[in-house]
Amino acid sequence: MLMEKLAxxxxxxxxxxxxxxxxxxxxxxxxxxxxxxxxxxxxxTAKTALIENLANMIDARYFYYLLTRFxxxxxxxxxxxxxxxxxxxxxxxxxxxxxxxxxxxxxxxFKASSAIRNILLDMILNKRIFSDGIYIRLxxxxxYTASNEISGDIEDVPFYDRLTIRCFVRGVSEDSWEELIExxxxxxxxxxxxxxxxxxxxxxxxxxxxxxxxxxxxNGGFVRRYLEALIRLKQRxxxxxxxxxIKVLKVASAISVVYGEDDVSLDSLAEALxxxxxxxxxxxxxxxxxxxxxxxxxxxxxxxxxQVVTAELQNAVNASLNGGMEELRMLSTIFxxxxxxxxxxxxxxxxxxxxxxxxxxxxxxxxxxxxKKAEIFxx
Numbered sequence: 001m002l003m004e005k006l007a008x009x010x011x012x013x014x015x016x017x018x019x020x021x022x023x024x025x026x027x028x029x030x031x032x033x034x035x036x037x038x039x040x041x042x043x044x045t046a047k048t049a050l051i052e053n054l055a056n057m058i059d060a061r062y063f064y065y066l067l068t069r070f071x072x073x074x075x076x077x078x079x080x081x082x083x084x085x086x087x088x089x090x091x092x093x094x095x096x097x098x099x100x101x102x103x104x105x106x107x108x109x110f111k112a113s114s115a116i117r118n119i120l121l122d123m124i125l126n127k128r129i130f131s132d133g134i135y136i137r138l139x140x141x142x143x144y145t146a147s148n149e150i151s152g153d154i155e156d157v158p159f160y161d162r163l164t165i166r167c168f169v170r171g172v173s174e175d176s177w178e179e180l181i182e183x184x185x186x187x188x189x190x191x192x193x194x195x196x197x198x199x200x201x202x203x204x205x206x207x208x209x210x211x212x213x214x215x216x217x218x219n220g221g222f223v224r225r226y227l228e229a230l231i232r233l234k235q236r237x238x239x240x241x242x243x244x245x246i247k248v249l250k251v252a253s254a255i256s257v258v259y260g261e262d263d264v265s266l267d268s269l270a271e272a273l274x275x276x277x278x279x280x281x282x283x284x285x286x287x288x289x290x291x292x293x294x295x296x297x298x299x300x301x302x303x304x305x306x307q308v309v310t311a312e313l314q315n316a317v318n319a320s321l322n323g324g325m326e327e328l329r330m331l332s333t334i335f336x337x338x339x340x341x342x343x344x345x346x347x348x349x350x351x352x353x354x355x356x357x358x359x360x361x362x363x364x365x366x367x368x369x370x371x372k373k374a375e376i377f378x379x
Contacts (some may be wrong), residue, residue: 002204003260003283005197009057010258012196014231014353016053016187017046018180019172020354024119025258026167026275027054027144031202033208033254034144035247036162038109040150041169047146049187051105056193056201063101067112073119076106077129091134094169099129102141102199109145109163110156124162141202150280164247165275168284175314175361200342205257211263212253226269229294233277236286240277249357259349268351270297299348306345306354309338311359317368330370335365 006028013024023039027050030037038124039047055062065076074080077099079090085091106112112120122128124143128135201249217223226249233240240248252272256264270291278284291297292304316331317319342362345355 002201005201006258007260009021009054009196009252011136011375012057013050013053016183016191017050018183019353019357020046020169023047023050023167023169023256025271025351026165027051027145028258029254029272030144030165031142032205032257033164033250034141034206035164035251035254036145037165037167038145038147038160038163038377039148039167039169042171043148045169045171046104047169047210048107051144051146053193055103055105057196058103059195059198060102060202060309061100061139062103062105063096063098064105065098067109067116068109069111069113071112071116073115074117077119084132085174092131094154098123098140099136099138102202104140104142105144105146107146108148110147110149110151110153114155117156121162123157141199141206153233160279161243163177164244165251166278167275168281172209173357175310175364176357178359181244192249209250209254209257212256213250216249216253216264222264222269225266225294225296229290229296232290232294233273233287234288238277238283238286239279244276248272251276255328266296267298267300270300271350299350302345302348303354306351306358309334309341310354310358310361313365317361320368320372325376328369328376331365331369332369335362336370338362338365 001288010024010028014021015025026039029035029039031054038199039050043048052064055064063076065071074092076097078094078097081089081091081093092099098104106120119129122130123138123140126135127138127140129138130136151160230245248269249272252269253272254266256268259268261268273287273291273296274284277287291300312334313331316327316334320327320331338358339362342358345351
């Protein structure tokens with residue numbers, strides 16, 4: 001029943017957001033692992049909408065705040081209780097604020113003041129807040145952040161290192177603009193948000209992740225493959241802190257639960273490396289190459305093949321629209337190759353979003369091919 005709820009949550013998000021499968025995996029991994037997640041990407045790529053929709057499907061207290069360099073701690077933590085202060089107690093009124101939230105989303109995280117970041121450092125690391133001389137445990141299950149870019153400020157290095165899951169968000173590709181418009185209109189008009197799971201469900205899933213994480217060290221073969229990847233990453237100049245070397249395995253355990261695996265697979269490890277071992281998009285390219293070289297992913301080579309032929313097919317379609325015989329022959333050649341690749345793709349749930357995009361371009365290419373043949377040779 002619990003896994004069915006998780007599958008339903010994932011399906012609903014994927015149904016609303018076009019080409020956001022990786023981002024959905026990232027935010028669900030953040031929810032199940034309890035690790036802080038940051039979405040990094042240009043304005044207007046649905047970063048906020050993704051988290052808002054996730055939060056609306058979970059029966060949990062939710063806190064959102066758009067940070068600026070003028071944001072004061074009181075705005076997110078709550079103002080001081082004046083009556084308590086008169087009695088010599090330093091207590092905040094936290095109703096509706098971050099300290100009482102179970103899901104937290106702090107937007108434009110790198111625009112926050114140093115005072116805010118210092119407070120958040122301890123909250124991220126220990127999930128606690130200092131109040132009236134003692135530390136109080138926070139009920140926070142998941143912390144999400146977003147930014148248009150990575151901070152270049154040296155003071156932000158420790159803070160960025162604590163944002164375990166890093167997902168780089170790009171705009172929707174041209175071949176899916178029609179679907180983007182259709183889904184976007186629906187979202188803008190408002191969609192009904194049925195509750196899919198509650199706090200108890202999330203905690204149970206987090207317990208499942210913790211158990212998988214705990215048992216990983218007994219899998220000698222898995223650990224050896226991971227150490228091999230770490231050595232290769234170091235050789236390529238990808239720097240990973242000791243803290244993050246451990247967190248990669250926790251995120252892999254969470255991704256494994258997202259995909260309903262009995263045991264944490266190398267596929268889940270590969271995805272965790274892409275989310276957790278990277279500092280920026282240059283690192284991401286290196287990680288993807290190492291995953292391919294070490295054979296950590298059973299599907300990644302197919303992803304690359306699908307992406308290449310999808311791009312070639314899209315370019316051939318665009319050229320054929322206003323072209324002649326030569327462009328038609330090129331489209332026909334690429335279309336035949338695409339047909340062969342489509343038949344060779346193995347069944348793997350991780351390939352579904354790439355296949356979906358591929359089929360959209362493939363279908364359009366088929367229509368253009370038939371239309372151009374009719375124009376040139378007659379119907």
